[in-house]
Structure formats: structure tokens, C-alpha cells
Amino acid sequence: MSQSSILLQQLIQGDRKALARAITIVENDVDGCTEILFSLPRKNTVPVIGITGPPGAGKSTLINALVRSYSESGKQVAVVAVDPTSPFNYGSLLGDRLRMSEHFTNPNVFIRSLATRGSLGGLSEKIIEITDVIRAAGFDLIIVETVGVGQSEVEIAGLADTTVVVVVPESGDEVQTLKSGIMEIADIFVVNKSDREGAEHLQQNLKKLMSHPKHENWTVPVIKCAATQNQGVDELIAKIAEHAQSGAMQTKKTYLLAEKAYRLIQQRRMKSIQKKALFEALAEQASDPQFNLYRFADQFNN
Amino acid sequence: MSQSSILLQQLIQGDRKALARAITIVENDVDGCTEILFSLPRKNTVPVIGITGPPGAGKSTLINALVRSYSESGKQVAVVAVDPTSPFNYGSLLGDRLRMSEHFTNPNVFIRSLATRGSLGGLSEKIIEITDVIRAAGFDLIIVETVGVGQSEVEIAGLADTTVVVVVPESGDEVQTLKSGIMEIADIFVVNKSDREGAEHLQQNLKKLMSHPKHENWTVPVIKCAATQNQGVDELIAKIAEHAQSGAMQTKKTYLLAEKAYRLIQQRRMKSIQKKALFEALAEQASDPQFNLYRFADQFNN
Known part of the structure; x- marks a missing residue:
């Protein structure tokens, strides 16, 4: 048996160190990566819960609870x-510790920080692969936390079985005006910090906006939480379970697989193209009066 | 001479009907498209101004002015x-008329609506090609209007020489909390509807946030406008011209070319992959207990 097969067997049997090593192999796309991914068992039933929302909405506290x-x-x-x-977005151990210190010694909890693709907030390039590796390790649930900025909210909708959008009373009307996009990705809304002024008003507004069923059998619930006081957390857990069992989920599973397959194919096909190399080539060639961007790009078609 | 060469000559000489036809050919990627693109003259000096911001910020009124x-x-x-x-996002003539009716018979003005790639607001798939075709037609300036939702704000930053972000006093603090992404793409901020309460406060806040130079020689200005009363429009025009002349622009031009080349290569390489076909294949295959997403995706590597 190869080393990666052994590692995969170990992580399937619950070895958390083996899981951490496998994630590192996949994240960095080094030797053994393809073998691990091609041998992943079919465990599509472990739900991935995406938690997204603006900075300051209290996502980490909610996830803690x-x-x-x-x-x-x-x-x-x-x-x-x-x-x-x-500040810890390069996956440092320190970042994990600060976020989730209370769970750090709990054997039932596994925490990993990932680097993002850039300041505009795309998810980690390897997020699909990493969640699938974690799926194989026998968890009951995987939570992916992301900030609702730029691209990441579009991407989380293509990754998570259930997307929870967290807002706070201070968000107020901005939810309607600024972020039509966020409306469409939410399977569940959480109005967090619900002890603050305006929570009730925001909840009512969101309920009105979400009153039409999103899918057959699923109307997006709007839950008030005060995560620091552990309020509303049980209701959120119940709604997450309900969404997983709803009729909406069967179609969504196939849709998510298609989204993920598309992104995997795209990653692979673009692997040979580095923006930095393009920049350098263009810095040299673009001043040529005969330069044409479409002929330049055409060189890279294969 | 081929038909597309003739069309290209006509549009270069200022024939607006030829331009409209060429855009349609490029938008639909039909016969003649590649020939037009490969023969585009090098006119990289026509500035593309991206105008983005939340729905309701008055972008269309500002563009009108x-x-x-x-x-x-x-x-x-x-x-x-x-x-x-x-509601007119499928490029209907009606949409154009309603938006910009006062300019519709002005021979100095050319207006085109484009379909988006989907509800989450990615720019039109052919936006790069279309702006380059318009560039060839001898305009002094090209304005691209897009709503700051989901992906489009990330994409406009990779397309426009100068990105103008429009906000309104009602946006208030949301600018800080909800949209860190939007801070990074702005070359110029406009606080529109500046006759409303809170405009001064928002301008001061944005100025503070933007007080560090974004690039050597460029600090992002924050301009108050009341587009309906034509206030602040001259200042905006002056700042757009100033940005085009700034030292920041030379590096940015090459960066934009690299971004565009990357997207053109990606489009071409992914042309054969339809999400719908993936969905159908997966609906059939994914129930197989032996199914593995990575082996499935690997079939499409070439």
C-alpha cells in the first residue's frame, strides 16, 4: 500500500493527525494529492453548513456556540x-487558537483555517477538495465560515448544502439596498445580536422579503440569535436539520456536484496559466504597435 | 475583403450601425467574431470608466449627467x-430608451445594454471583447455601468481603467461593515444625493478610510454629487481625467491586460463545458456507490 493510501485509511478510521496531514497534501497539491482524492469514499451525506455575513456580524461567536x-x-x-x-488568514495555528480556543482540546472538534485567494475574498482554491477530505473522516457536520464580501458569497452557495447568512440589527436597511445577492444564497437567515435595538424590525423585514418559498418545501426562516448568551442557537440547529431533510435538498445536492465538478475542471485547465507570467509577458509585448490581446491570448489555447 | 473586415473598417470610420452589428457578432460569438477581434487596432488609450455601487445609489442619473x-x-x-x-437586463431596446432617453438621438452618444451572466451579477461574458470593439470605434470615453453585487464588483476592477464607486448617505456605516471589498476597487468615490442628511458625515468617514495613497501618486478622492441638480459632476470629470494622467495608470494598464488575457484564456478553455450537461451526467451517475467526483472531473481534462 502506498503512503497516501495508508494516510487515507488512517483518517477514515478517525486519526486526526492523519486528517491534518492529508489536508496539507491536498491544499498544497503535492505528491499523493490525486491518489487521495481519487480514492475518497462516497460520503456525500455529511452536511456542509456555510456560515457567511459581514465582518462584525458575530459569525465566530455563533459558530463557537x-x-x-x-x-x-x-x-x-x-x-x-x-x-x-x-489577520490570521494564512492558516496559522495562532488564528485557530484565538478563534476557537475553548474547543481546541475537544477530540470531537476539528478546526482548520485556510488562506483565501486574495483580498477580494474568494474562497481558498482548494476548499472543495478539503471539505471532501474532511467528509471522509467521519464527522457529523462540517461548518465553513466565510465573510460575505466580494466573491466568497457566490462561491459558498456552490459549496454548502445549507447556507446560513448572519446579519446584525445595525445592518438595517442595507440588506435590501446593498446586497441583493445575499438574499438569493440564504437557506437560513440569522439576525444575530438580537438584544440590540432594531433586531425585531430587521427580522420582520427579512421575513417579508423571504415570504415566498425559495424551493418547493422550503421557505427561508429568519431566526433571532444572541450567540454570546446562547440564545436562538437551538432553533438554528433545528432549522439546519430541517433543511437537510427537506425536499429542496435532493435537487440541490446534484446542483452542488455540478458546480463543484465545473470548478475542478476549471482549476485543472487553468493550472498552467499564471497571472504573474502573463503580466511579465504583457509588460514586454504590449507596447508593440502591432500587439493584439486576442492573438496574444490565443497562444494559450490548446 | 471579407464581410467582417468591411464591418470593422466601417466601425473604425465611425459608422454606428456597423458598430452595433459588430457588437452583436461578438456578443453571440458567431461567424466573423474571431476575425474582428484578431484585427482590432491597438487603441488602448481610450479610457474605460467603471461606475458601480448599490441599487438605488443613482448611478444611471449620474451617468446621464x-x-x-x-x-x-x-x-x-x-x-x-x-x-x-x-428588469431590462436582457439588453432590450426599451431598457436603453428608458435609461438614457435624452441622449438617444445624440450622434455623439452610443448606448448599449448587455445581459448579465446570472442573478448574482457577474458581468456579461463578452464584456471584455465588447469594450475593445467599442474602443476601436473612436470614442473619447467608454462608461461601463454595473451594480455592486456579488461578482460584478470584482470583475469591474479587472476591466475598467478608472473605477468610480457611488454610494448614498443612506449607505452610512454599511460601507465599513458590509463591503470591505468595495474599498479596494475604488479609484474615485462619489457620495451621491449629497443634498440628503448624512452626506457630509459619510464623505468625512470615507476620506479618513481612504487617506493613505492607494498607489504611488494616487489618493482616492471622495466627491459629493447631486446628480439630479448636476452638482459635483464637473469635479468628477476633472478627477477622472486626473486619474487617467496619474502615475498609477501605467502599471494598472498592464495589470488590466493580464487580467483580461487570463479571463479570455479561461473562457476559451472552458467553452466545451456546459454546467447543464454536467448536471445531467451527475444526476445519472452520482447515485453509483463507486462514484468519485475527482475521477468524474478528470474525464474532462485534455
Whole structure:
């Protein structure tokens, strides 16, 4: 048996160090990566919960409360944090520690920070592969945290089985005006910090906006939470479970697979193209009066 | 001479009907498209101004005022509107008429609406090609209007020489909390509807946030406008011209070319992959207990 097969067997049996090593192999696309991915068992039933929202909405605190509750009921939870606004967004151990210190020694909880693709907030290039590797390790639930900025909210909708959008009363009307996009990706809305002024008003507004069923059998619920006081967390957990069981999920699963397959194909086909190399070639060639961008790009078609 | 060469000659000489036909050929990628693109003259000096911001920020009114001012001073202006929230986002003539009716018979003004790639607001797939075709037609300036939602703000930053972000006093603090992404793409900020309460406060806040030079020689200005009363429009025009002349522009031009080349290569390489076909294949295959997404995606590597 090859080293990567052994590693895969170990992680499937629950070895967390093997899981961490496998993620590193996949994240950096080094030897053994393809073998691990091609041998992943079919465990499409472990739900991935995407948690997104503006900076300052209290996502980390909410996730802390979720993780506490899940692990107290004996569930194994993995958290993948992709936060472009975090000073720790290069996946440092320190970042993980600060975020989730209370769960750090809990064997039922696995936490990993990932680097983002850039300041505009695209998810980590390897997020699809990494969640699938974690799926194989026998968790009951995977939570992916991302900031609702730029591209990441579009991408989380193509990755998570259930997308939870977290807003705060201060968000007020901005939700309607600024972010029509966020409306469409939410399977569940959370009005966090619900002890603050305006929470009730925001909840009512969102409920009105979301009153038409998003899919057959699913109307987007709007839940008030005060994560620091652990309020509303049980209701959120119940709604997450309900969404997973809803009729909407079967179609969504295939849609998510198609989105993921598309992105995997795109990654592979673009692997040979580095923006930096394009920049350097263009810095040299673009001043030529005969230069034409379309003929330049055409060289790279194969 | 081929038909597309003739068309290209005509549009270069200022024939607006030939331009409209060439755009349609490029937008639909039909016969003659490649020939037109490969023969485009090098006119990289026509500035593309991206105007983005939340729905309701008054972008169309501001563009109306800009177009009026430019055309009164004898300049030829093209406007490309990409608005996913508009009921007219399938490029209908009606949409163009309603938006810009006052300019519709002005020979110095060319207006085109484009379809978006989907509800999350990616720019039109052919926006790069279309702006380059318009560039060849001898305009002094091209304005691209897009709504700051989802992907489009990331994409406009990779397309426009100068990106103008329009906000309104009602946006208030949301600018800081919700949209860190938008800070990074702005070359110029406009606080529109500046006769409303809070405009001064928002301008001061944005100025503070933008007080560090974005590039050598360029600090992002924050301009108050009341487009309906034509206030601040001259200042905006002056700043757009100033940005075009700034030292920041030379590096940015090459960066934009590299971004565009990358996207052109990606489009071409992914041309054979249809999400719908992936969905259908997956709906059939994914229930197989032996199914593996990575082996599935690997079939499409070439």
C-alpha cells in the first residue's frame, strides 16, 4: 500500500493527525494529492453548513456556540474558517487558537483555517477538495465560515448544502439596498445580536422579503440569535436539520456536484496559466504597435 | 475583403450601425467574431470608466449627467449598461430608451445594454471583447455601468481603467461593515444625493478610510454629487481625467491586460463545458456507490 493510501485509511478510521496531514497534501497539491482524492469514499451525506455575513456580524461567536452545542450532544464537528479580513488568514495555528480556543482540546472538534485567494475574498482554491477530505473522516457536520464580501458569497452557495447568512440589527436597511445577492444564497437567515435595538424590525423585514418559498418545501426562516448568551442557537440547529431533510435538498445536492465538478475542471485547465507570467509577458509585448490581446491570448489555447 | 473586415473598417470610420452589428457578432460569438477581434487596432488609450455601487445609489442619473457634460464639450461617449437588477437586463431596446432617453438621438452618444451572466451579477461574458470593439470605434470615453453585487464588483476592477464607486448617505456605516471589498476597487468615490442628511458625515468617514495613497501618486478622492441638480459632476470629470494622467495608470494598464488575457484564456478553455450537461451526467451517475467526483472531473481534462 502506498503512503497516501495508508494516510487515507488512517483518517477514515478517525486519526486526526492523519486528517491534518492529508489536508496539507491536498491544499498544497503535492505528491499523493490525486491518489487521495481519487480514492475518497462516497460520503456525500455529511452536511456542509456555510456560515457567511459581514465582518462584525458575530459569525465566530455563533459558530463557537454551535460547536459547543453539537459536541455536547456527542456529535463530531469540523470547522473550516476562510476569513479574508482576519489577520490570521494564512492558516496559522495562532488564528485557530484565538478563534476557537475553548474547543481546541475537544477530540470531537476539528478546526482548520485556510488562506483565501486574495483580498477580494474568494474562497481558498482548494476548499472543495478539503471539505471532501474532511467528509471522509467521519464527522457529523462540517461548518465553513466565510465573510460575505466580494466573491466568497457566490462561491459558498456552490459549496454548502445549507447556507446560513448572519446579519446584525445595525445592518438595517442595507440588506435590501446593498446586497441583493445575499438574499438569493440564504437557506437560513440569522439576525444575530438580537438584544440590540432594531433586531425585531430587521427580522420582520427579512421575513417579508423571504415570504415566498425559495424551493418547493422550503421557505427561508429568519431566526433571532444572541450567540454570546446562547440564545436562538437551538432553533438554528433545528432549522439546519430541517433543511437537510427537506425536499429542496435532493435537487440541490446534484446542483452542488455540478458546480463543484465545473470548478475542478476549471482549476485543472487553468493550472498552467499564471497571472504573474502573463503580466511579465504583457509588460514586454504590449507596447508593440502591432500587439493584439486576442492573438496574444490565443497562444494559450490548446 | 471579407464581410467582417468591411464591418470593422466601417466601425473604425465611425459608422454606428456597423458598430452595433459588430457588437452583436461578438456578443453571440458567431461567424466573423474571431476575425474582428484578431484585427482590432491597438487603441488602448481610450479610457474605460467603471461606475458601480448599490441599487438605488443613482448611478444611471449620474451617468446621464456625465454623458450630457461630455457630449456638450464635443466628446463622443459610449455607455455599456450591465445591470442584473434591472428588469431590462436582457439588453432590450426599451431598457436603453428608458435609461438614457435624452441622449438617444445624440450622434455623439452610443448606448448599449448587455445581459448579465446570472442573478448574482457577474458581468456579461463578452464584456471584455465588447469594450475593445467599442474602443476601436473612436470614442473619447467608454462608461461601463454595473451594480455592486456579488461578482460584478470584482470583475469591474479587472476591466475598467478608472473605477468610480457611488454610494448614498443612506449607505452610512454599511460601507465599513458590509463591503470591505468595495474599498479596494475604488479609484474615485462619489457620495451621491449629497443634498440628503448624512452626506457630509459619510464623505468625512470615507476620506479618513481612504487617506493613505492607494498607489504611488494616487489618493482616492471622495466627491459629493447631486446628480439630479448636476452638482459635483464637473469635479468628477476633472478627477477622472486626473486619474487617467496619474502615475498609477501605467502599471494598472498592464495589470488590466493580464487580467483580461487570463479571463479570455479561461473562457476559451472552458467553452466545451456546459454546467447543464454536467448536471445531467451527475444526476445519472452520482447515485453509483463507486462514484468519485475527482475521477468524474478528470474525464474532462485534455
